[in-house]
Amino acid sequence: MATNIGKAKRRAAIIGHTGHGEYGHGLDTVWSVFDSVEVVAVADPDDQGRAEAQQRSGAKRAYRDYREMLTREKPDYVSVGPRWLDQRVEMVTAVAEAGAHIYLEKPFARSLKEADRMIAAIEKSNVKVQTAHQMRTSPYAIRVKELLEAGEIGTIQEVRLRGKEDRRAGGEDLIVLGTHLFDLSRMFFGDPHWVFAHVTHDGREISSGDIRNPTEPVGAVAGNQIAAMFAFDRGVHAYYGSKASDQKGSSRWGTRIFGSRGIIDLPNQTYPKGQPRILRTHRWMPTKRHKWEAIEGAPHADLPAKDRMLSNALMVQDLFEAVDQDRKPVTSAHDARWALEMIFAIYESQKSGSRVQLPLKQRAHPLESL
Structure with missing residues (x-):
């Protein structure tokens, strides 16, 4: 397992694929925030994309083949950036076998079967993975968790998770962006026990003819309306929804408790x-006496970054601390797989017309047998 010894800089490398998932949302440039990091190399099979990424990230060397890069450079940390998942298992397995810790774009995998394969490789190599669910280290989310634990709004009556509901509303919204919401729900309430869900397309039950490939290859999706109820400990129920409409904004995307x-x-x-x-x-509505009040964020590390770069930097900072302290990162590979458990359980519930227990026994994608 790669470690950072003494005052030696942490050696970071980057895997991307221009035109095939790119570099995720800033996973290539985040390393430049840290003086303690040396960006040794970037790998990208696209010549122009590789040159641009090298300049953008400040990487010392560039490779067409990420396997060659891993062998030659022996990095301590690697960001696996491509959003497309058709190469995900091979990339993560290669990095884990090289003994490097990973900062990984979400979603984690196209199926639980693929997720299981990656976790087996990760555990065998004893490396740590931080998945880019940036809300986990958001000072706002951390403060909300503190308020919930302090009983600031009393007994939890219900939780509403709303998808982004842009052009991807329904199944694609579920896998690409629902993964953030489900990971956050586990941060607040722990592991869910079961789900009961309804997945439809234009108001009718989905069938095999509704299965489609999404905008990016992240696995099969179906439906343009999803409604699901998850049960957590202490009688907490969370309701997830994503529905296509004439409104394509994202102002509802989030969690309301x-x-x-x-x-x-x-x-x-x-x-x-x-x-x-x-x-x-x-x-549950504003009155003359009771108005909405802004919640300030919890304290966080003073890092020379802002906006998305800061969100990624807070995640990488936690990954560094997890390695140094030999603890789990805030959103590990197991956490990322749990978000997928919740996503695929929605389809399982639709198929069976009943409540589905979590975690799932079925590891293949549920839509394979719709």
Whole structure:
């Protein structure tokens, strides 16, 4: 397992694929935030994309083949950036076998079977993975968790998770962006026990003819409306929804938590955008006495970055600390797989017309047998 010894710089490398998932959302440039990091190389089979990425990231060397890069450079950390998942298992397995820790774009895999294969390789090599669910280290989300644990809005009555509901509303929204919401729900409430869901297309039950390939190859999807209820400990139920409509904005994307004494509204946006609010009334609506109040973020590391770069830097900072302290990163490979468990369980519930227990026994993609 790669380590950072003494004052030696952490050696970071980057895997991307221009025109085939790119470099994710800033996973190639985040290393430049840290003086303790030396970006030794970038790998990309596209000549122009590779040259641009090398200049953008400040990488010392560039390779067409990421396997050659791993062999020659022996990095301590690697960002696996491509959003497309058709190469994900091979990339993650190669990095793990090279003994490097990983900062990984979401979603984790196209199926639980693929997720299991990667986790087996990760555990065999004893490396750590941080998945880019940036809300986990958002000072806003951390503060919301503190307020919930302090009982600031009383007993949790229900939780509403709303998809982005842009042109991808329904199945693609579920896998590409729902993964953020489901990971965050586990941060607040722990592991869900079961789900009951309804997946439709234009108001009718989905069939095999509704299965489609999404905008990017992240696995099969179906439906343009999804409604699902998850059960957590202490009687907490979370309701997820994503439905196509004539409104293509993302202003509803986020988590709203209703308690016996008020509401917390947490937009799913890149910190420092998306400041959460709290409404301290059991009536769940503003009154003359009770108005929405802004929630300030929890303290965080002072890093020379802003906007999306800061969100990624906070994730990488936690990965460094996890390696140094030999602990789990805040959103590990197991956490990333759990988000997929919740996603694929929605399709399983639709297929069976019943409640589905979590985690799933079926590891193949549920739509393979619709």
